[in-house]
Amino acid sequence: MTAPKLELRSAYKRFGTNTIVHGLNLSVAVGETLCLIGESGCGKSVSMKLAAALLPPTSGEVLWDGERVDDLSAAEFRRRRMKFGYLFQGAALFDSMTVFENVAFGPRQLHAADGPALAALVAARIREVGLPEHVMHRKPAGLSGGQRKRVGLARALALDPDVMLYDEPTTGLDPVMSDVINELILRVAASRDDDPRPDRPPVTSIVVTHDMHTVRRVADRVVMLRPAPNLAPHESQVLFDGRVEDLFVSDDPAVGPFVRGEAGEKLRELAA
Numbered sequence: 001m002t003a004p005k006l007e008l009r010s011a012y013k014r015f016g017t018n019t020i021v022h023g024l025n026l027s028v029a030v031g032e033t034l035c036l037i038g039e040s041g042c043g044k045s046v047s048m049k050l051a052a053a054l055l056p057p058t059s060g061e062v063l064w065d066g067e068r069v070d071d072l073s074a075a076e077f078r079r080r081r082m083k084f085g086y087l088f089q090g091a092a093l094f095d096s097m098t099v100f101e102n103v104a105f106g107p108r109q110l111h112a113a114d115g116p117a118l119a120a121l122v123a124a125r126i127r128e129v130g131l132p133e134h135v136m137h138r139k140p141a142g143l144s145g146g147q148r149k150r151v152g153l154a155r156a157l158a159l160d161p162d163v164m165l166y167d168e169p170t171t172g173l174d175p176v177m178s179d180v181i182n183e184l185i186l187r188v189a190a191s192r193d194d195d196p197r198p199d200r201p202p203v204t205s206i207v208v209t210h211d212m213h214t215v216r217r218v219a220d221r222v223v224m225l226r227p228a229p230n231l232a233p234h235e236s237q238v239l240f241d242g243r244v245e246d247l248f249v250s251d252d253p254a255v256g257p258f259v260r261g262e263a264g265e266k267l268r269e270l271a272a
């Protein structure tokens with residue numbers, strides 16, 4: 001059996017005295033799209049960053065393709081890390097550069113790409129995310145939120161990632177633009193499905209989101225976390241781990257009302 005693409009084993013993350021991630025076991029299969037959901041501040045982004053080795057766990061293990069990240073040589077770690085693409089909040093574009101320069105930045109740095117080949121690559125990625133080519137000459141500050149997100153995605157795709165990480169990709173977008181982003185997440189996830197080359201495995205994705213339309217549209221699997229504080233040592237931080245169909249009909253009082261947006265218990269807590 002193929003090892004999971006990304007895996008956390010008994011991972012803890014503490015910032016000072018605050019425990020944010022509590023003994024988390026989480027694996028994402030090759031080619032899977034996992035949505036991470038849960039109430040604000042419960043540690044979704046931190047968990048995703050642990051899995052991507054953007055943050056070190058306080059204790060526990062992080063594995064990529066079944067190998068402990070700590071056991072990889074620095075060169076091998078860098079090689080694999082280059083195959084991760086990120087679309088984080090605000091799209092984190094360089095505002096002083098044009099869209100072209102933003103998308104070209106990674107290939108220039110990593111493969112010393114230049115000239116017509118680089119221009120063709122950037123144009124192709126811009127087209128893939130549904131932006132007109134003239135946007136390439138503009139600065140990100142002059143673009144709408146949805147356009148900025150798509151430039152961020154084009155920039156991530158320019159490095160041909162094996163793993164895509166999305167942190168609240170539709171936050172702040174109108175429903176139609178949100179659906180455009182959902183469609184692009186699906187397209188990226190399926191982009192290598194018919195590619196038989198062994199060096200181009202199916203794209204694996206993690207999507208941290210509060211947007212239940214996104215969950216319904218893109219998730220192969222959903223993991224719902226709860227906040228780590230107040231958990232007993234043996235208690236799991238995972239409230240739900242399963243298929244989307246089962247999530248929305250869950251009769252667990254901590255899961256069903258949350259995903260259906262029902263305020264009942266929360267209102268009682270606020271009134272207490």
Ligand SMILES: Nc1ncnc2c1ncn2[C@@H]1O[C@H](COP(=O)(O)OP(=O)(O)OP(=O)(O)O)[C@@H](O)[C@H]1O
Nearest residue numbers: 015020038039040041042043044045046047208210
């Ligand atoms: N580098 C850091 N240093 C200190 N605390 C941090 C750091 N990163 C995250 N935290 C804290 O960890 C907690 C969980 O953060 P995280 O961003 O993972 O939550 P989340 O579930 O993604 O929340 P939201 O849905 O609101 O984005 C927050 O209280 C946050 O302040």
